[in-house]
Amino acid sequence: MTSSAGRRTGGNAAHRVPDGAVSAARADVIVMGGGCAGLAAALAAREAGARVILLEKRRSLGGTANFIQGVFAVESEMQKRDYIAYSCEEALRSFMEYNHWLGNAALARVLIDRSAGTIAWLQDLGVEFTGVTINMPDAPRTYHVLKGAGRGMVRALARAARARGVDIRTSSPVVGALTGDDGLLRGVRVKTAGRAADLPCGALIIASGGYANNKEWIKEYTGFDLDENLFSVGNVGKTGDGIRLAWEMGAGAEGMGVLQLLRVSPWGREFPFMSSVEAACIQPVLWVDPQGRRFCDEGIAFYDTSTGNATKRFRYGCTWTVFDDNLKRHFIEEGLDRGMTQRILPGHRLHDLDEVLKRLVALGSPGLVSADSVEGLAVKMQVDPTVLAATVAEYNRACEKGHDPLFGKDPKYLRPLRGPMFYAAQARTVFLGTLGGIRVGARCEVVDEMDRVLSGLYAAGNDVGGLHAESYSMRDTSGIASTFALVGGRIAGENSAAYVKTPGRV
Ligand SMILES: Cc1cc2nc3c(=O)[nH]c(=O)nc-3n(C[C@H](O)[C@H](O)[C@H](O)COP(=O)(O)OP(=O)(O)OC[C@H]3O[C@@H](n4cnc5c(N)ncnc54)[C@H](O)[C@@H]3O)c2cc1C
Incomplete structure (x- = not known):
């Protein structure tokens, strides 16, 4: 696993602002990124009672989530109906064995345990599945195939988020975090129509989808020359913004170089x-x-x-x-x-x-x-x-x-x-994407190298490291990238909403 030392330069900066300089919060929680992790996080935080703003860099929502065909889950109602007996314990063991137990087993456990509930949650939001199948031969039937692929799921998530009052802003890249004199999060700096603005918030969920388009980092962490001997599919503008922001705030680095x-x-x-x-x-x-x-x-x-x-x-x-x-x-x-x-x-x-x-x-x-x-x-x-x-x-x-x-x-x-x-x-x-960057705990809270929590900071999806040790586990757990993003997003949303309500927090 990689150390974050010396990698906190360039791009986003953690801007220190004097206390009182940022106006009273219009959002409790800000979500950085409108892919599947970000949309799930925004909805979950809103459902838990937080006022939420979602900021998306591109003109449209969804990121690579638009291309998802199937979502991994275990013990879902669809599987029970089809007499598929594969259990969460079996899935966890298979996943951890594939990764030689190098990954964050506690987080993997939570994400797998909540996979079935997340399928039900998606169905309640209007997401449709055509069935449960295998994506690889001899694999357990865990691949929940999306009707209308990822695009349909993104539409349903965005519709539900807007209906519940999430303030979704596209073409609005987050370019930095704002911190107080105590170093704690106060808000984010966002660029809209070329102009920077500071948005206060109590908690930030980072879900910017990794660094698949960052030539420098791909070279540094994998040795490949992007677009010369390695090619990314479906990723646009994934420069590792969220990862850099988290590192600048003191987050630990984990899992860089996993593709x-x-x-x-x-x-x-x-x-x-x-x-x-x-x-x-x-x-x-x-x-x-x-x-x-x-x-x-x-x-x-x-x-x-x-x-x-x-x-x-x-x-x-x-x-x-x-x-x-x-x-x-x-x-x-x-x-x-x-x-x-x-x-x-x-x-x-x-x-x-x-x-x-x-x-x-x-x-x-x-x-x-x-x-x-x-x-x-x-x-x-x-x-x-x-x-x-x-x-x-x-x-x-x-x-x-x-x-x-x-x-x-x-x-x-x-x-x-x-x-x-x-x-x-x-x-x-x-x-298809990078799978690492920010060290988190089992509540999707961002932690430093010593596993100390960085208050108010959460991360989910492809920005998170420590789940996939060397390479993506596709044999028995095809579709687990989107599951980790969706479930991780929900967990980050719930915990960030609880955090902003904590009495006595800054
Ligand atoms: C072709 C293809 C097919 C795939 N099929 C599957 C599949 O069938 N099953 C599966 O499980 N997985 C699949 N994946 C992987 C899956 O898409 C990802 O694992 C998942 O979308 C990750 O979610 P995310 O929210 O972290 O990233 P994304 O869904 O990519 O979303 C990240 C978002 O953050 C935005 N962003 C970036 N920087 C900033 C910034 N500075 N400020 C604000 N917003 C920012 C991006 O524009 C993007 O919209 C596929 C990927 C590809 C490319």
Whole structure:
């Protein structure tokens, strides 16, 4: 876990203001960020009786929450109706084992325990779910699929918040905190239409969604060069504002450098998002490294985090997905082995693959190439033809024997490459968000390195560290990022509302 020492420079500042300089509070609680953590926090604080202002940096609400497909929960009514017996204890154990017990188990426990109640809370607010399913093979059924995806949930949360009197202000980035002579929080500095204004408050909930667009921090904490060998998906303006603000107030740092990684192929602006070609390229076919050698059991294709982690090693140069006409026919006639989000499910037949593949290969992009021989393909991939030919020959032998001596891939995915045409698509390491920054306790209160509470300061969502130790746990707990954001937001909202009512507080 990272130390915050020496990382409190630049950007937001904690502005010291003389007592009495900030006018009487119009808000008890201010929420920084209008994604799922911020909206849930604002609503919960309001429901607990606080006057709440939510400040959102962008023109519209939702952040990456707009893209959420499914929310993890255990012991929900929907699961009980479907006789799904998976328990909170089992989920906690699986999550903590995945993270080698490096994370904040007390917080994870609370977040998992309140996941079912949060599904019910969302349903009461008008959020609809189409069912509970798995997102990864052999996983417990914990993935609550949102009707209308995250956008629908964001709309419902915002509607409810406005109806209950939350003052929501978009295009209003928080640029700093205001503190009194005692160092305690007095309010925030916000920029609206280019002008700074000071807003007093009793408590601040930080929910600014991480630092996925902060090149400097991505380099410092992960070693990657953003937009060169690592690409963020769906994040805009995530510069770590809330994390920096909290550190400047004295918060501890935790979990910096943890990313929600996956592998996307083909990669490049010229390729349409979620096309049939992308669906074909993420299958457990043949994957090779920048030298043209296999580097993993491609059966991990079903587990996004594992694919991202396996590709992450190849920081310089990209990995490739290689297939042929034989496999193409398989995807058209038999269907896909793995699905792509909840829209394209396993077994889906890619009827338009032939036509789309022809069209995209014709673009002449280095991201997707074809040839009538393995050696010819290698030349276009800028890979040594003898290495790729040896890899394909060895792979085909494994397919004939039904046994992969290198990585023990499940024989049902061992399908030889015979041509007549061969295809290769560049695969890139991408990430959906950062998962760390601010150290918090089990009440989502911000704490320093020694776990001393910073009065009036709370945090939730992707700004919070200490839950995911090394990488996002997707195998058994797919959808837990949004659960942690929603439940953490609610907890922060409730506790901040209670804090501002505490007799004798400043
Ligand atoms: C493509 C994609 C698909 C995903 N699918 C899933 C899924 O199916 N299930 C799942 O669990 N998770 C999923 N996630 C992850 C999920 O979206 C996040 O974990 C979750 O949204 C985090 O919530 P948050 O509130 O912390 O951040 P966000 O929801 O991103 O909200 C943060 C908000 O803070 C605002 N902000 C930033 N700086 C400031 C500032 N200075 N002042 C005011 N506001 C500021 C941002 O503009 C943003 O609106 C997905 C992510 C992506 C990108």
